[in-house]
Amino acid sequence: MTETIPVTDSHGTVPVADPNQPLVSVRDLEVTFRTQNGPVNAVRGVSFDIFPGETVAIVGESGSGKSTTATALMKLLPGNGGISGGEVLVEGTNIVDHDEKKMAAIRGGVIGYVPQDPMSNLNPVWSVGFQVREAIRANGVASGKKEIEARAIEVLQQAGLQDAERRLSQFPHQFSGGMRQRVLIGIGLGADPKLLIADEPTSALDVTVQKVILDHIESLTKDNGTAVLLITHDLGLAAERASKVIVMNQGRIVEAGPSKDLLTNPQHPYTQRLIAAAPSLASRRLESTSAREEGADAATFDMAQMAERRAESVDADAAPVVSVKNLTKDFSIRKKGFRSEPFRAVDTISFDIPKGTTLALVGESGSGKSTAAKMILGLEEPTSGEITVNGTAMTGVSRKDLFKLRSRMQPVFQDPYSSLDPQRSIASSIAEPMRVHGISDKSVRRERVLELLDQVSLPAELFNRYPNELSGGQRQRVAIARALALKPDVVVLDEAVSALDVLVQAQILQLLADLQAELGLTYLFITHDLAVVRVIADNVAVMERGKIVESGSTDEIFESAKQPYTQRLLDAIPGAGLDWGV
Amino acid sequence: MSDRHPDHYVAPVDETQPGAVDQVKLSARKSNMWLDAWRDLRKRPLFYVALVLALLVTVVALFPSWFTPLDPNAPGACLLADSNGAPVDGHPLGFTRQGCDVYSRIIYGASTSLTVGLLVVAITGAIGIPMGAIAGFYGGWVDSFLSRVGDIFFSIPYFLAAVVVMSVMSEYRNPLVISFAIGGFAWASLARIVRAEVLRNKNLEYVMASEAIGRSRGSTLLKHVLPNSMGPVIVTLTLSLGAAITAEATLSLLGIGLNGYMSWGNEIAQAQQTLRTNPSALFWPSLALTLTVLAFTFLGELIRDALDPKARARR
Numbered sequence: 001m002t003e004t005i006p007v008t009d010s011h012g013t014v015p016v017a018d019p020n021q022p023l024v025s026v027r028d029l030e031v032t033f034r035t036q037n038g039p040v041n042a043v044r045g046v047s048f049d050i051f052p053g054e055t056v057a058i059v060g061e062s063g064s065g066k067s068t069t070a071t072a073l074m075k076l077l078p079g080n081g082g083i084s085g086g087e088v089l090v091e092g093t094n095i096v097d098h099d100e101k102k103m104a105a106i107r108g109g110v111i112g113y114v115p116q117d118p119m120s121n122l123n124p125v126w127s128v129g130f131q132v133r134e135a136i137r138a139n140g141v142a143s144g145k146k147e148i149e150a151r152a153i154e155v156l157q158q159a160g161l162q163d164a165e166r167r168l169s170q171f172p173h174q175f176s177g178g179m180r181q182r183v184l185i186g187i188g189l190g191a192d193p194k195l196l197i198a199d200e201p202t203s204a205l206d207v208t209v210q211k212v213i214l215d216h217i218e219s220l221t222k223d224n225g226t227a228v229l230l231i232t233h234d235l236g237l238a239a240e241r242a243s244k245v246i247v248m249n250q251g252r253i254v255e256a257g258p259s260k261d262l263l264t265n266p267q268h269p270y271t272q273r274l275i276a277a278a279p280s281l282a283s284r285r286l287e288s289t290s291a292r293e294e295g296a297d298a299a300t301f302d303m304a305q306m307a308e309r310r311a312e313s314v315d316a317d318a319a320p321v322v323s324v325k326n327l328t329k330d331f332s333i334r335k336k337g338f339r340s341e342p343f344r345a346v347d348t349i350s351f352d353i354p355k356g357t358t359l360a361l362v363g364e365s366g367s368g369k370s371t372a373a374k375m376i377l378g379l380e381e382p383t384s385g386e387i388t389v390n391g392t393a394m395t396g397v398s399r400k401d402l403f404k405l406r407s408r409m410q411p412v413f414q415d416p417y418s419s420l421d422p423q424r425s426i427a428s429s430i431a432e433p434m435r436v437h438g439i440s441d442k443s444v445r446r447e448r449v450l451e452l453l454d455q456v457s458l459p460a461e462l463f464n465r466y467p468n469e470l471s472g473g474q475r476q477r478v479a480i481a482r483a484l485a486l487k488p489d490v491v492v493l494d495e496a497v498s499a500l501d502v503l504v505q506a507q508i509l510q511l512l513a514d515l516q517a518e519l520g521l522t523y524l525f526i527t528h529d530l531a532v533v534r535v536i537a538d539n540v541a542v543m544e545r546g547k548i549v550e551s552g553s554t555d556e557i558f559e560s561a562k563q564p565y566t567q568r569l570l571d572a573i574p575g576a577g578l579d580w581g582v
Numbered sequence: 583m584s585d586r587h588p589d590h591y592v593a594p595v596d597e598t599q600p601g602a603v604d605q606v607k608l609s610a611r612k613s614n615m616w617l618d619a620w621r622d623l624r625k626r627p628l629f630y631v632a633l634v635l636a637l638l639v640t641v642v643a644l645f646p647s648w649f650t651p652l653d654p655n656a657p658g659a660c661l662l663a664d665s666n667g668a669p670v671d672g673h674p675l676g677f678t679r680q681g682c683d684v685y686s687r688i689i690y691g692a693s694t695s696l697t698v699g700l701l702v703v704a705i706t707g708a709i710g711i712p713m714g715a716i717a718g719f720y721g722g723w724v725d726s727f728l729s730r731v732g733d734i735f736f737s738i739p740y741f742l743a744a745v746v747v748m749s750v751m752s753e754y755r756n757p758l759v760i761s762f763a764i765g766g767f768a769w770a771s772l773a774r775i776v777r778a779e780v781l782r783n784k785n786l787e788y789v790m791a792s793e794a795i796g797r798s799r800g801s802t803l804l805k806h807v808l809p810n811s812m813g814p815v816i817v818t819l820t821l822s823l824g825a826a827i828t829a830e831a832t833l834s835l836l837g838i839g840l841n842g843y844m845s846w847g848n849e850i851a852q853a854q855q856t857l858r859t860n861p862s863a864l865f866w867p868s869l870a871l872t873l874t875v876l877a878f879t880f881l882g883e884l885i886r887d888a889l890d891p892k893a894r895a896r897r
Binding site: 253258268269273410433504507 | 593600603606613616787795797
């Protein structure tokens with residue numbers, strides 16, 4: 001690799017120390033946690049350098065040790081963890097043996113930090129201004145009331161908050177998620193640190209907001225020559241934003257290098273798997289699929305191949321299984337006193353889903369997509385409009401008929417950790433729909449449960465086990481098995497893969513595609529993630545503020561979206577802006 | 583090594599071979615909330631001490647004649663000649679002022695104390711659980727109404743209420759009445775706990791899934807939400823068993839407790855008068871009361887710790 005990378009390490013206006021000396025240098029870092037079951041090595045022998053002004057990304061799944069590595073750089077590990085080996089050199093000094101007082105000078109001043117969840121990282125009882133001033137005072141960037149105030153305003157302005165002066169006296173609940181994240185970025189950059197650690201800074205935000213925030217971090221740090229350590233689970237995002245990518249798995253670095261080189265030419269089987277499974281990269285790699293096929297083992301799920309196969313199998317002439325006409329839902333929102341105001345969550349939406357196909361309902365939070373799904377599942381009464389399933393109207397029917405209709409439609413929800421009753425065995429959870437719908441013969445239910453476990457590729461030994469022994473992906477399989485128990489026509493997947501790690505997500509998407517082909521299922525796929533849509537959906541409907549703003553086949557939407565909103569969503573897919581140069 | 587543009591590093595594959603994606607790894611033994619809690623309890627010595635004590639009290643209450651050949655209720659069981667007598671053979675704890683055998687009265691008093699304790703727990707649960715569950719699960723005006731009723735009862739100290747009730751009901755001083763007097767005013771805090779637990783559970787996705795299957799609201803509450811809310815309820819009820827036994831004893835001590843029943847509270851009340859001359863007549867029933875209450879309190883707290891994975895991890 002002699003080719004230089006035209007990336008973010010260009011130097012800004014602020015003079016940087018020797019650009020060829022690493023700002024932070026991590027050597028053979030080991031982090032150990034004391035747990036009930038003995039010590040656990042969360043980080044094992046990790047080494048890397050961060051040079052002034054460059055952006056480095058650590059990519060990994062949950063539990064890979066990426067966040068632990070980042071917190072170890074600031075020695076902010078939780079109480080039961082500690083650095084058990086190696087060294088962390090910040091500007092040439094080893095900080096492993098620094099006490100709290102010395103660390104306080106480094107935190108904020110040399111290394112700034114932007115946490116993951118903007119909703120819980122601002123103290124709700126103090127005004128935003130108080131919290132910004134607190135950070136400025138602690139870092140000693142300014143002294144005196146006036147100076148601090150002025151600096152606080154400057155920080156918020158830099159963070160892109162309009163009207164910063166008035167905003168200072170407001171409280172966190174008056175800010176949206178994106179604005180709170182801007183405040184946190186402002187605090188993180190308040191003392192002009194040389195390195196900013198951003199730990200999944202946007203994973204709690206809507207995709208379009210995500211892009212804006214990342215753009216903002218990029219431009220701010222570029223201007224000041226600040227180096228960035230970006231922690232993320234999204235390879236596409238890492239490649240797009242960083243010049244160097246480090247891939248971690250089980251506490252070790254499995255592969256590291258210049259981002260473009262790493263993505264186009266992954267060497268380690270784990271990285272290869274990650275890239276194949278990343279839906280955000282799938283669309284970009286359609287050309288190069290065959291090249292990678294020979295290296296792929298059985299455990300690799302190739303999203304690009306899936307997308308291609310899907311495109312072949314569409315049968316456009318099939319009769320609609322689900323037909324929604326002018327569906328509307330009003331909620332009343334309580335105002336001061338006894339007044340209430342109507343709020344239209346879903347606004348006259350209409351769509352059909354042909355048998356055996358997948359319709360993706362895409363939108364950001366608050367777009368009404370989940371409310372629409374709940375109405376279709378009969379969990380929420382529509383204000384007006386019609387829902388027809390297999391020719392039978394669902395609205396205005398008796399409870400008995402609705403009960404029967406319910407067996408035709410089953411949901412899979414987002415959070416694998418709450419979608420199964422923790423006190424019921426796996427078999428009992430899967431068999432519940434059958435019990436409720438009057439299949440009283442125990443042996444019949446048992447047979448069916450075993451068949452379903454097999455269909456979702458879970459071992460039969462799980463029969464008498466409980467959900468707490470399973471991982472998120474495995475729980476989601478159980479939830480799918482439960483949804484399939486009554487042989488429904490339609491499965492409503494409400495963000496069903498959003499909470500899963502990339503590899504597991506790919507596996508579940510594969511399973512869903514296989515089941516659709518095998519059982520002729522019709523899916524309504526609710527998601528905020530357009531990247532996933534590309535590999536699973538035949539048709540797409542984009543929702544914004546309760547309305548469907550654009551709909552069409554997946555290819556139409558991805559190749560020639562007409563609405564600016566859709567275009568914004570598409571642009572926000574991490575990795576979409578990558579120049580692959582293939 | 584410190585190079586601004588490092589080479590593409592790849593870890594040795596044989597050391598970092600990625601395993602199968604999301605493989606099912608089952609531990610050798612089953613695991614769920616109650617099983618885990620039980621495994622934790624089994625490892626704690628204090629649990630056995632508390633359990634043995636609680637079981638002993640229960641057996642004594644059920645079969646007092648196994649533990650003493652004397653029947654304190656029999657006519658002529660107390661002889662004034664023995665008044666305030668020291669322990670002698672067959673009467674290991676001595677005599678009361680009335681010349682009654684202290685040991686056999688403690689043994690026979692256990693059944694009354696435990697009956698009151700269990701009745702109070704039953705009454706508290708029978709009112710508190712449905713009130714809290716219905717308020718939390720159905721919400722809206724139902725919640726407002728039931729919660730306000732609960733607030734009213736919560737604002738009345740249950741012991742004060744029991745004193746008033748027992749003073750009025752002076753002719754019916756039996757275990758059932760005293761239990762209603764205590765339990766009828768003590769359920770509000772349990773209802774609050776149940777309501778909070780139900781609120782926490784009712785928005786979880788398995789509840790939505792259960793309704794999407796076609797289960798009715800009521801059935802979902804009974805089959806999914808309530809069972810998952812029982813942890814704190816069991817802890818609270820175990821703790822309140824001890825409190826109820828104490829309350830009964832206190833009411834009896836004040837002279838408005840049970841009338842004509844042998845109970846630890848009554849024994850303590852009577853022994854008060856001879857505190858200077860015969861303190862042991864006061865000491866033994868007090869010890870029985872303390873140990874019993876302690877046993878149930880420990881049980882409740884141990885179960886609470888065992889059910890809480892965070893508390894388990896701290897040890």
